[in-house]
Amino acid sequence: MCDQTFVAITFGPCDSCSQNKPLMNIYLQNEPVNYCSLCVELMACQGLAKGETVSTLRAESENLKAKLEEERAKLHDVELHQVAEKVETLGQFVIKTRRTLKGHGNKVLCMDWCRDKRRMVSSSQVIMRSAAVCVLQEHAVTMPCTWVMACAYAPSGCVIACGGLDNKCSVYPLSLDKNENLAAKKKSVAMHTNYLSACSFTNSDMQLLTSSGDGTCALWDVESGQLLQSFHGHSADVLSLDLAPSETGNTFVSGGCDKKANVWDMRSGQNIQSFETHESDINSCRLYDLRADREVAIYSKESIIFGASSVDFSLSGRLLFAGYNDYNINVWDVLKGTRVAILFGHENRVSTVRVSPDGTAFCSGSWDNTLDFNPV
C-alpha cells in the first residue's frame, strides 16, 4: 500500500537504555530495533567523526552549496527572454468561448481529452463523458463520493478512470448503450491512504499512474490491480502529475504541496530531479529546464492575486494557458514572459485547463459547474 504516514509507535523498554518509553521502530544494520527517541538522537550523533559537530557539518554544507552556485554562475547564463529576443512578438490574442457544457450540477474538478480530439471526460460528483464538439453528453456516472478530483481517458478511448475522496482510482469500460449502468462495471484499481488528486494512463490502457494526498505516486496494472511501482519523496500532498513524451518513455513529473516538482523514473521508482520554489512567489507559474536542471522563467504579474490551479501548453509550446483561482485564464507567451490574453469566462475558480490533443482548442473546467471550449 502506498502508505508513508504511519509511524508505528509501541510502548515498552528501550533496547538501549532499558527505560519504559514510547519506542520508534528503526533498523540498525538491517536489524530491527526499538529505541526511545532520546537514544535515537544520541545514536544519530554518533555518526559524527572526531572533531566534528552538527554545526561544523552544517557550515561545510553551506560552503559546498555556495561553491555549487558559483560554478553554475560561470556557465554564462542568460535568461529565457534574452535568448528569445529575436523571436517575433505575438500580437494580442482574441480568444472566444465556442462551446459551454452545462450538464454538471456541481463544481467541475477535472477533465481529460480523448485521443480522438473531440471527446472528453469531466468530473465533479458525476463523471460525464461528452462529445464536446456538438455539446452532447453521452454518459453520466454518479460517484459515491462528492469530490471526484481526477479523471482520465484511456488511449484507446474505450475506458475512463477516475477517483477522489474515496482514496481509490476506479476504471470504467465505456459502452455504446447509453442506458447501460456504467457504475455496475466499475473496477477498483488503485488504493491510496488519502484522496486521489490526479490519474493518467501511460501509453496503453493497461497501466495507470496515480498521485495522492498521502504524498506518494503509484503505477498500477489495470487488469490485476497490482501495484507495480510506488514513488516516495514528496513531504506533503501530491497534487498533479504529467508523463514525459520521451523516447524511452520512462519518466514523469509530479507536483506537490511541498512546493516541489519531482521528476521520477517509472522503472526504478527513483526521484531523478527535483525543483523547488520560494515561498513568497506562489502566485506565479514557473518554467524549469530538465537538462539544465534549473528554473528558467517566471510568469507572474503584480495584479494577479490568486494562484494558478492548472496549466497546459499549446502544441508548439509557445503559449501557456493557466487557470487561476480568481476565475480567469491568463495566456502567457512562454518565450517572452509576457501575458498575451486574459479570459473572463467563468464565475468561480478555474479548476482545470487542458489543450486538445491536436492543439485546436483548449477546455477549461470551473467550480461554476461549467466547461468552456475556446479556440482562437
Added chain:
Amino acid sequence: MSFYKITMERVIVSMQDPDMGMKMRNQRLLITVIPHAMTGRDIVDWLIQKYTITEEEALHIGNFLVKYGYIYPLKEPRNLCLKQDETPYRFQTPYYWTSTRWPASELDYAIYLAKKNIRKQGELIEYEKECYNALHKRINHTWDFVVMQAREQLRASKQRRKADRIVLECQEQAYWLINRPPPGVMDILEQGPDRRNVANTRVQLVSGQMLAIFVKYCEQYQDHDPIMQGCLPSNPWITDDIMYWNMNSETVTMPTKLRVERWSFSFMELLNDPLGRKELLTYLEKEFSAENLCFWQACEEVRHGEASKIAAKVDEVYKQFLAPGASRWVNIDSKTMEKTLEGIKHPHRFVLDDAQMHIYFLMKKDSYPRYLKSELYKNLLAKAIVPQETKKSVFPFMRRQRHSSPSPALVTQTAEDNGKAKPSAAKANAGTASQI
C-alpha cells in the same frame, strides 16, 4: 493558510499608502459623515494606474477585494460587489481580515446575532433567525455568557460617538456577511478538501544554456500550432466543419503536407504517427530491415501490456526475433544479446529494454535519416495535400449540423463484430447521435 490572502493584503496596504495610495474623503451617510471613504470609481482608477491593466481586469480585482471583505460598501452592505461609480466604500479594519479571524467562531456569531436581536427586535432577517435558533440549541450551555457579552458590547458602543458607532457596526456586519453568507450566495471562502502544506525556503533562480533548444522547438512547431497560426481548411471548433479532422485521421490515403513535414522534425514524430510508422515500415521492407521496427513494436507491447501476459509475449518475441535462426532475427550486439537472453529466463516488464533501446537508436541514427532522403518520402511530401482555407459562414442559418463522431468504443466493437456477422450493426449505430 491560503496565500492569496498575503497578496491581497499587500494590495490593500499599498492602497492605503500615505503617498501613493488612494485619495480618501469624508462621505455623507444619511445625516452622519463617515471619514476615510472612497468611491468605486476611484478604486478602479487606482488599480488601473498602479498595475497597468485594463478597466475590465481592474474591476475584476476590485470585486475580489470587496468579496473577501477587505473593502466594504457603505450604502448597500449586503451587495458585496464593486460598482464603478460614486458608490462609497471603506477599508475593513485588520481586526476583521479573513487572515486574522478565520474561521469565524460560533460563539462570536451567536453574540453578534444576539446583539442585533436585543438592539432592535425583529431586525434579524429570515436566515439569521434560523441560525440564531439553531445556535441557541447547539451551544445552549453558553447562552448566559452570549447574552451577557452582547449586552456588555452594546452598552460599550453606546458610549461612542455616533459616527464611530456606525462605522463599527458596518465593519462587523461586513465581516459576518462574508463569514456566514446568506443562502444562495456563493461561499467565497470555500477551499475544497484540506491539504497538507509544507514550507520550503530554498531559492533557485539560475538559468541555463539549453534555452536556445527550447526556443528553436517553439519556432519549428509554430506553423503546426492551430491556436497560434490557425489550421487549414479551418478550425472545427470555429466553423463547425470537421474537414480538418477528416483530413488528418489515421486512415487517410493522402496526408497533408504539414503532417508529412512534421515527420522530419524527429524520429519520435514519425513513430508516433500511425501513418508515418506505416510509411517507415514500407521503406524498411525495401531495405530488408523491417524486423527492426516490428521488434521495437513488440517490445512496446510487452512494456505497456497486461502484467499477466508478459511471460507469453516475451516468449513470442524470443521465438520471432532473438532465437538463433529466428525468422525475423534482429541484429543486436553480442553483449546486449547475451544480457537479454539471460534476462528472458526470468521475464519481467523491462527485460527487453536494453535490446529495444539498441534497435531504436539503430533506426534513429541510420534508417531514419536515410528515409528522409529517400524517394519514398520525397514523393509523398510532393504529393501531400495543402488544404484550401474555408472561411467561417457569415449567415447563421447556414451553420452546419453538429454530428457526434463514431465513438472509439464503436470502432473496436465493429472490428470484433465483423468476424461474427452480427445483425446488431444497426443498433450499434444508434449510439451515435446528431445534434442541431
